[in-house]
Amino acid sequence: MGLKEKILVKSLWVFHISAGSCNNCDIEILDCLTPRFDIERFGMQLIGSIRHADVLLVTGAMNKKSAPILKDLYEQAPKPCFVVAVGTCPCSQHMFKDSYNTISSLDAIIPVDVYIPGCPPKPEAIIAGIAKLINKLTNDKR
Amino acid sequence: MKFILYFLFLFFSVSMGGIGWWLERKLTARFQYRVGPPWYQNFIDIMKLFIKETIIPQGASRILFILSPLVSLSSSLIVALILITDYFFKQNFIADIIVIIYLLIIPSLFLILGAFSSANPLALVGAIRETKQLIAYEFVFIVSLVIVIIKTGGSLFLSEIIERQMLGNIYFKSFSGLIAFILAFFYLQAKLGIIPFDTPEAEQEIASGVMIEYSGALLGFWKISKLLLYFSLPLFIIFLFLPGKFVDIIIKYFLLILLITVVKNINPRMRIKDVLEFFWFFLFPLGLIGIFLAINGY
Numbered sequence: 001m002g003l004k005e006k007i008l009v010k011s012l013w014v015f016h017i018s019a020g021s022c023n024n025c026d027i028e029i030l031d032c033l034t035p036r037f038d039i040e041r042f043g044m045q046l047i048g049s050i051r052h053a054d055v056l057l058v059t060g061a062m063n064k065k066s067a068p069i070l071k072d073l074y075e076q077a078p079k080p081c082f083v084v085a086v087g088t089c090p091c092s093q094h095m096f097k098d099s100y101n102t103i104s105s106l107d108a109i110i111p112v113d114v115y116i117p118g119c120p121p122k123p124e125a126i127i128a129g130i131a132k133l134i135n136k137l138t139n140d141k142r
Numbered sequence: 143m144k145f146i147l148y149f150l151f152l153f154f155s156v157s158m159g160g161i162g163w164w165l166e167r168k169l170t171a172r173f174q175y176r177v178g179p180p181w182y183q184n185f186i187d188i189m190k191l192f193i194k195e196t197i198i199p200q201g202a203s204r205i206l207f208i209l210s211p212l213v214s215l216s217s218s219l220i221v222a223l224i225l226i227t228d229y230f231f232k233q234n235f236i237a238d239i240i241v242i243i244y245l246l247i248i249p250s251l252f253l254i255l256g257a258f259s260s261a262n263p264l265a266l267v268g269a270i271r272e273t274k275q276l277i278a279y280e281f282v283f284i285v286s287l288v289i290v291i292i293k294t295g296g297s298l299f300l301s302e303i304i305e306r307q308m309l310g311n312i313y314f315k316s317f318s319g320l321i322a323f324i325l326a327f328f329y330l331q332a333k334l335g336i337i338p339f340d341t342p343e344a345e346q347e348i349a350s351g352v353m354i355e356y357s358g359a360l361l362g363f364w365k366i367s368k369l370l371l372y373f374s375l376p377l378f379i380i381f382l383f384l385p386g387k388f389v390d391i392i393i394k395y396f397l398l399i400l401l402i403t404v405v406k407n408i409n410p411r412m413r414i415k416d417v418l419e420f421f422w423f424f425l426f427p428l429g430l431i432g433i434f435l436a437i438n439g440y
Contacts, residue, residue, distance in 0.1 A: 004193050011187045040167075041177040043186060048349035051197060051357035054190075078195035078357040 008054065008080065009134045011043040015053035015077070019070050019106075021060025024120040025087040029057055031123040039127065053077045055133070058106055061089040061096040067103050074110040082113045082133060086126060091115045148223060151230075155222040156366065158392075159373035160184045162399045166336070169403040188365050196358030201261035210256030211356070211363035217248040218370040225377050228300045229385075237298040239287065242378065243280075249367055250276050250333070253342075253352050260355035268351025271414050272342035278421035279332040279339075285429035286325035289318050290382050292436040304385045314384040317440045321432035323383045325425055330375050330402065332417070334368070337406040341414050 018026050032039045033046060047053060050073055062070065074083070083106070088094040090106035106112050113136065116129035163184050171178025198204055221242060228234050235241075250272065257269035293313055294303050313319030332339035343351045356364060376398045380391055412420065 007186055007189050007193065011183065011190045035175040038171070038176040038178075040171060040179055043179055043183050049354040051355055052350070052353075052361065054194075076197070078197050080194070 005137050009137050011045075012054045012130070012134075013045050013047045013052050014055045014057055015047060015050055016057045017059070017070060017073060019058055019060040019066040019090070020063045021087065021089060025059035025089075028120045028123055028126060029059070029086065032126055037123045037127060039130070042130075044130070050076050051078060054081060055130075056081065056083045057086050058083060058090050059086045061093055061099070061102050062104065062106060062109060063099075063101045064103060065101075067109055070106075071109055082137075083110055084114045084116065084129060084133060085112050086116050086129070087121060088117050088119045091117050094119065148227075151226045152219060152222060155226065155373045155377075156369055158395070159369035159371070162372045162376070162395065163369060165396065165399050166403050166406070169400065170407055173403070173407045184365075184369065188362050188369070191362035191365065192359050194358040196360055197355075199261055199355050202355065203259040203261075206255055206259035207355075208360065210252035210259070211360050211367065214249040214252045214256075215363045215367040215370075217245045218367045218374065221245045221378075222370050222374040225300075225374055225381065229304065229381065229391075232301045234299055234301045238300050239291070239298050239303075242300070243284065243287070246333070246371075246375070246378075247276070247280060249371065253364075256356070257352035257354075262355050264348045265352055265354045267348050268342045268354070272352055274414050275332055275339060275342060275417055278418050279329045282325050282421050282425045282429060283329040285426060285433070286322040286329065287382070289322040289429070289432045289436045292433065293319065300381060304381055307385050312384050313382070318432045318436035319383060321428055321435070323379070325429050325432070326379045326382065327398075327401070328421070328425060330379055330398075331405060332421075333375060334371060334402070336402055338409040338412050339417055340411060341417065 016026070016029055029046075031037060056074065056077060058070065060066070074081070085091050085106045089096065090112075093102060093105050096102045103109070114129050114133045116125055118125050121129070161181065164179065164181050167183070168178040168181075198207060224238060224242060224245075228238065254269045254272050254276070257265040257272070290303060290313060291298065293316070294306055297303065307313060314323055328339075335343050343353060348354075353361065353364060373395075376395050377391070380394050380398065384394060385391065386394070
C-alpha cells in the first residue's frame with residue numbers, strides 16, 4: 001500500500017450519476033449524507049462537477065440514450081477514477097433484461113470496480129460497498 | 143535568517159487556514175447532528191488533488207486557464223506575509239492598507255477570468271454572479287475601511303492602526319467601529335463564498351459554478367489560495383477592529399470562524415438580486431451613518 005492510495009482513500013469525492021433509474025437508489029445515496037450515516041466523517045463528499053470526481057456512483061438501467069452520455073462522463077473524469085454500480089439495475093439489468101431500449105449492464109460500457117446489488121440497496125450496504133472499494137485500493141496496487 | 147522566518151509564517155498561515163476551514167466544516171456537521179470530518183481533512187483533500195490528473199478542456203484559453211490559479215495563490219500568499227510582518231516586525235511601507243485591498247481583489251478577479259476562460263456555460267453563469275458579488279461587497283468593505291481610517295486620523299499604515307488600538311481604545315467598542323465591523327463581517331462572509339453569499343459556487347444549481355472545469359493540481363492551487371484567504375481575511379479584520387496579544391488574536395480568529403458558521407447554518411442561499419440589494423441598500427446606508435458617527439467622534 002503506497003502513499004498515493006493512503007491519501008486517496010481518505011478523501012474520496014463522490015459524483016452521482018443517474019443513468020435512468022427509478023429514483024429509489026438516488027434517495028438511498030442521499031440517505032448516506034444524513035446524520036444517521038454521515039459519510040463525511042470518512043472524508044467523502046458529494047460534489048457537483050465531474051472534474052472533481054474520484055468515485056462515480058452509477059444508478060439505473062442503462063438505456064440507449066444514457067449509455068453514450070455515461071461513456072462521455074467517464075472519459076471526462078480525471079484519473080484515477082473508480083466506478084461503483086449501485087443497485088441491481090447497473091449490476092445485471094434486473095427486470096429490464098429483455099426491455100426494448102436497454103443495452104447491457106454497466107460493466108459492458110465502462111470498467112466497474114465494485115458492485116452493490118439490492119433494489120434499492122440500504123445505506124449500510126452502500127457504505128459497505130465503499131468500504132470494499134477502499135479495501136481493494138489499499139490491498140492491491142493499481 | 144529572515145527568509146526562514148517568512149517561510150515558517152507562511153506554513154503557519156496555511157495550517158491555521160486549514161484548521162479554520164476544518165472548524166467550519168466540523169461545526170456545520172455538529173449543528174446538523176453529524177460527526178463531521180477529522181481535523182486533517184482539508185490537507186488530505188489538497189494532497190489528493192495533486193496526485194489526480196489535470197485536465198484542460200478543449201475550447202479553453204490555455205494560458206489564462208493555467209495562470210489564474212497561480213496568480214491567485216501568489217497574491218494571497220503576499221497578503222498573508224504582509225499581515226504577519228506588519229504585526230510582528232512593524233515592517234511596513236506607505237499605504238499598505240490600499241495594497242492589501244488590491245491584493246485581496248486579485249483572487250476574485252482571477253477566479254472570474256479563469257471561469258470565463260474555461261469555456262463552460264455553467265462556469266460563465268458562475269463568473270457573472272461572482273462579478274456582481276464583487277461589485278457589491280468590495281464597495282461596502284471600502285466604506286468600512288474609510289471609517290477605520292477616519293478613526294485613526296487619516297493614517298494608511300496598518301501597523302499604526304494596530305498600535306493605536308493596542309494603547310487602549312479598541313474600535314470595536316465604539317458605535318462607528320461596531321458598524322464598520324458589521325460591514326467587514328458581511329464582506330468576509332461574501333468573500334469566502336460561505337452560504338448566504340455562495341451564489342457563484344452554488345453546488346445544487348450550477349454544479350460548483352466557477353470551479354466546474356478545474357481539476358487536479360489546478361484545483362489544488364485554488365484550494366490552497368482559499369485556505370490562505372480563510373486565515374488572512376479574518377486576521378485582517380481582527381487587526382482592523384480588535385487587535386491584541388498573539389494568543390488573543392488566535393482565539394478571536396476561532397470565534398470569528400464560529401460566528402461565520404452560525405450565520406452559514408441559519409440562512410438559506412440568497413439570490414444574486416438579494417445580495418446586491420442587501421449590500422447596496424442596507425449595508426451601504428449603514429456605512430454612511432458610520433462615517434457620520436466617526437467624523438463626530440463616536
